[in-house]
Amino acid sequence: MFSQYDVIVVGGGPSGSSAARKAAEGGVRVLQLEEHTKVGRPIQCTGLLSLHGIELTNTREDIRLRPITGAFVYAPDGTRLKMGGNKLQAHVIDRDRLDQQMMDDAKAVGVDVRIGLKATGWAPGMLEAFEPATGQVYTFEAPLIIGADGAHSRMANWAKLPRPTKKVYGVQVLVPYKAEREDFVEVFIGQELAPNFFGWAVPAGENTGRVGLATDDGVKGARERLNKLLAERYSMDILSVQGGTIPFGLPKQTVTDGVMLVGDAAGQAKPTSGGGIYTGSLCGQIAGDVAASAIKAGDVSQKFLQAYEKGWRVKLERELNFGWHAHRLLCHLSDDQINRVFEWLTMPDVQAILEEYGDIDYPSICMKEIVKHPSMWADLLKRIPAGDWVKAALSLAS
Numbered sequence: 001m002f003s004q005y006d007v008i009v010v011g012g013g014p015s016g017s018s019a020a021r022k023a024a025e026g027g028v029r030v031l032q033l034e035e036h037t038k039v040g041r042p043i044q045c046t047g048l049l050s051l052h053g054i055e056l057t058n059t060r061e062d063i064r065l066r067p068i069t070g071a072f073v074y075a076p077d078g079t080r081l082k083m084g085g086n087k088l089q090a091h092v093i094d095r096d097r098l099d100q101q102m103m104d105d106a107k108a109v110g111v112d113v114r115i116g117l118k119a120t121g122w123a124p125g126m127l128e129a130f131e132p133a134t135g136q137v138y139t140f141e142a143p144l145i146i147g148a149d150g151a152h153s154r155m156a157n158w159a160k161l162p163r164p165t166k167k168v169y170g171v172q173v174l175v176p177y178k179a180e181r182e183d184f185v186e187v188f189i190g191q192e193l194a195p196n197f198f199g200w201a202v203p204a205g206e207n208t209g210r211v212g213l214a215t216d217d218g219v220k221g222a223r224e225r226l227n228k229l230l231a232e233r234y235s236m237d238i239l240s241v242q243g244g245t246i247p248f249g250l251p252k253q254t255v256t257d258g259v260m261l262v263g264d265a266a267g268q269a270k271p272t273s274g275g276g277i278y279t280g281s282l283c284g285q286i287a288g289d290v291a292a293s294a295i296k297a298g299d300v301s302q303k304f305l306q307a308y309e310k311g312w313r314v315k316l317e318r319e320l321n322f323g324w325h326a327h328r329l330l331c332h333l334s335d336d337q338i339n340r341v342f343e344w345l346t347m348p349d350v351q352a353i354l355e356e357y358g359d360i361d362y363p364s365i366c367m368k369e370i371v372k373h374p375s376m377w378a379d380l381l382k383r384i385p386a387g388d389w390v391k392a393a394l395s396l397a398s
């Protein structure tokens with residue numbers, strides 16, 4: 001069965017729906033494919049979305065479960081740091097309903113959405129898809145494909161585009177949970193607890209919380225460590241389990257002739273938090289705009305599509321690269337050194353900067369302020385090893 005479109009978006013997550021909507025708003029014929037029959041399922045997300053993300057995705061009020069104003073962050077030695085608490089920073093959301101809303105928004109502007117259809121092959125100008133429910137194979141023609149097919153992007157492989165340089169595995173459970181403050185999340189840092197990433201607890205329903213942990217220690221490592229965290233601090237009365245891969249570390253290139261990659265497929269999640277809804281949606285919107293322009297110009301060459309590559313890098317590359325260096329630094333820190341960083345973080349002048357400039361999506365803004373204060377900066381350097389991150393931090397001030 002053949003059908004013709006201008007643009008095909010593979011993937012029904014936030015990045016794909018943002019790209020599809022923008023392309024359709026630009027006046028071109030768009031098909032969006034999602035392999036699962038239930039949009040947003042299985043959920044692979046904690047659903048913490050910054051205010052930038054809420055605004056960008058137009059997240060409906062009824063999808064916002066809880067307002068979040070701050071975090072209790074725990075050091076390996078148990079020291080607890082209170083960050084924020086005075087102003088709204090984020091919302092805990094219902095992730096599957098957000099995916100559905102974003103897909104509905106795309107449909108509303110004319111995107112032809114097909115769910116339960118899995119892209120199974122690509123050649124320039126052509127995409128093959130399979131519908132498990134009917135056994136039907138479809139062939140679609142379109143000069144331009146947007147690969148928004150997530151962490152394990154097949155589109156990236158078919159188009160021979162480079163992959164993100166790092167991945168961590170996150171596992172999360174829903175458990176009975178009583179928050180000390182319902183507008184706070186909890187974050188646990190430590191190489192013993194969650195090697196090279198972190199653990200978390202986020203209030204969700206009335207008396208439930210999403211407790212999770214991500215690490216580069218493999219799936220088994222993540223599960224075992226999460227069980228330890230649950231046994232020590234929370235409940236083993238597990239109501240549901242979710243898990244997934246978080247890729248980051250920017251690939252050198254995200255476009256080639258007739259193909260653009262967005263979101264997790266392009267490694268656009270934040271290396272500091274693993275959050276990818278905001279960044280993926282932002283890049284998806286840019287990709288959708290460029291897709292519409294490319295179709296109207298009759299030019300889907302890599303050269304034309306560089307407008308997307310350049311567009312998203314102008315908005316995010318510096319921040320994501322800073323996050324990458326911060327992540328690399330964390331990978332080199334012992335628990336003892338992390339404890340010493342926490343001592344530094346509790347200093348009143350550092351706290352004042354965090355309070356004023358803290359931003360979940362743009363942590364480099366805080367670092368930019370810190371390097372402006374030589375004594376504060378020197379004190380930090382005394383506590384942790386030098387490395388590329390120092391250059392990255394200093395470059396923020398320029």
Ligand SMILES: Cc1cc2nc3c(=O)[nH]c(=O)nc-3n(C[C@H](O)[C@H](O)[C@H](O)COP(=O)(O)OP(=O)(O)OC[C@H]3O[C@@H](n4cnc5c(N)ncnc54)[C@H](O)[C@@H]3O)c2cc1C
Nearest residue numbers: 011013014015035046047048119150170244263264276277
């Ligand atoms: C445990 C965990 C917790 C997280 N918590 C947060 C958080 O709190 N906040 C946050 O911002 N981010 C979080 N993230 C990251 C966030 O979930 C991703 O960055 C985000 O989903 C990326 O969106 P996307 O649209 O690029 O990819 P996805 O949301 O993965 O969407 C890709 C879609 O493509 C579909 N697909 C794949 N292959 C095909 C194919 N061949 N044919 C058709 N369809 C296909 C998939 O079914 C999927 O629906 C978390 C991730 C994990 C693993």
